[in-house]
Amino acid sequence: MDRRSFLTKGALGGTAAAATALAAPAYAASHGSTTLTMVTSWPRGLAGVWDSVxxxxxxxxxITDGSLMIDxxxxxELVGALESFDAVSSGQADMYHAADYYFVNQHPALAFFTxxxxxxxxxEMMVWYYSMGGLELHHEVGEIFNTKHFIAGQTGAQGGGWFRNPITSADDFQGLKFRMPGLGGQALSKLGASVQTLPGGEIYQALATGALDAxxxxGPWSDEKLGLQEVAKHYYPAGFHEPGAALSVCCNLDVFNGLSRSHQRAIEIAxxxxxxxxxxxFIANNGPALDRLLAAGVQTHQFxxxxxxxxxxxxxxxxxxxRSxxxxxxxxxxxxxxxxxxAGWMSLSDSAYVAQRTRVLGNM
Structure with a gap:
């Protein structure tokens, strides 16, 4: 697909104007060191995701012994949480760190890489991305927007959500004000939910004030840090929407191509x-966090x-x-x-083994 044609059809949406107000990118070489400016979708210190940054x-x-630095x-701080894609695509910032499914309005295929x-x-995502062509497809989607993408974080399976009241049937989603990004949010809309896409830094306030019902x-660790257990007591550990959610680093393609091969490889390897x-x-912290939440009175449920x-x-x-x-x-x-x-192999090996281990030894 021709990038210019795609963009003139409105792919960048309303946030492009905000990105163009930025100063020129910090991409510059001085004293033998190159510094790239990275915008992100995360407030500083947000558990798990800022650790990834x-x-x-x-x-x-x-890796580069300080010859490539990232600010x-x-x-x-420079752009809003959901404006990072436009900033990097347009060349107003060098890189971003975000979840690519935030940008399905740019291209819906980006959802697959979160x-x-x-x-x-x-x-399963790790196998597909590194051994079955996923990385190359990520790059192919990015070429439309003059961007170069790499997955750079992974939350694991995400919880089904925090609710003020338990969900007893699919009808309970009718009219429910629910925060869920990506194609999962679109699926929930089909069940009648009023779906909102909010960045992480805005979730607690929206739930506390009633702007959200759920x-x-x-997962338990990040959610506990956000304080969601203070404003909703019913938690569903298993969700349908993000069985394994990847985070991405994305470079402006011109900036990436202008780097030395060793600097490009440093980005890929990092x-x-x-x-x-x-x-x-995430996995190491989720179990202990869930124990603390349960001790504090949170009730867990399964759909x-x-x-x-x-x-x-x-x-x-x-x-x-x-699919059109x-x-x-x-x-x-x-x-x-x-x-x-x-899944064909893992269901016969890993999954069968874990089921038998649990049967024989319990959860230990």
């Missing part, structure tokens, strides 16, 4: 290393089978609705093939 930045500096900005409803788990964020490190960080059936039907309808776009269909087919290949 810091690890990536530090890894690039370490990371929190959400709102998470899609009823999609890949974190291990929300999802990430992103890949950050992906696995971030996954382990009933009929609710899961409704999630599945709505998700399939959303995904099918985008050839690139979306190409990525979707690749994801399905990768998921089938990985």
């Amino acid at each position: 810091e690890r990536f930045v530090n890894s690039v500096a370490d 990371a900005k929190g959400a709102g 998470a899609v409803p009823m999609g890949m788990s974190a291990p 929300t999802e964020w990430i 992103a890949a290393e950050g992906h696995q490190a971030n996954y382990s960080l 009933t089978d009929d609710v899961w059936d409704a999630f599945g039907a709505a998700s399939a309808e959303v995904l099918e609705g985008y 776009d050839p690139l979306f269909a190409k990525v979707h087919d690749s994801v399905n093939a990768g998921m089938k290949a990985a």
Whole structure:
């Protein structure tokens, strides 16, 4: 697809104007060191996601012995949390760190590189991305917008959400004011929910004031840090919308191509290393955090089978609705093939083993 043609059809949306108000990018070489400005979708210090930013930045500096430095900005410091894509695509910032499904209005295929409803788990995504063509497809989507993408973080399976009242049937989503980005949010809309996309820094206030009835964020650790247990007591650990959610680093393509090959590789390697490190960080912290939440009076629930059936039907309808776009269909087919290949083996090996271990030894 011709990038110029795509953009003139309004792909950048209303946030492009905000991005153009920025100063020129900080991409510059001085005293033998190159500094890139990175905008992000995360407030500074936000548990898990800001850790991913810091690890990536530090890894690039370490790998290059300080010859490539990245100046990371929190959400709102240069652009708003959801404006980072436009800033990097237009050349007003050098890089971003975000979840690419925030930008499905640019191209719906970007959702696959964070998470899609009823999609890949974190291990399945790792297999597809690094061994079955996912990385190359990420780059192909980015070329439309003059961007270069790499997944650089992973939250693992995300919780189904925090609710003021339990969900007893799919009908309970009718009119529910719910925060959920990406294609998962679109699926929830088909169940009658009033879906909102809010950045992480705005969720607590919206839930506390009643602007939201329910929300999802990430998982017990990040959600506890955000304080969601203070304003909603019913928590669903399993969700349909993000079975394994990746975070991304994205460079302006002209900036990336202007770097030395060693600096390009530093970005690629730091992103890949950050992906696995971030996954382990979330998983290591979620169990203890859930114990603390339960001790504080949070009640956990699981959605009933009929609710899961409704999630599945709505998700399939959303995904099918985008398949008229050839690139979306190409990525979707690749994801399905990768998921089938990985899950086919893992269900007979990993999953069977864990089930038997639990039966024999308990949860330990």
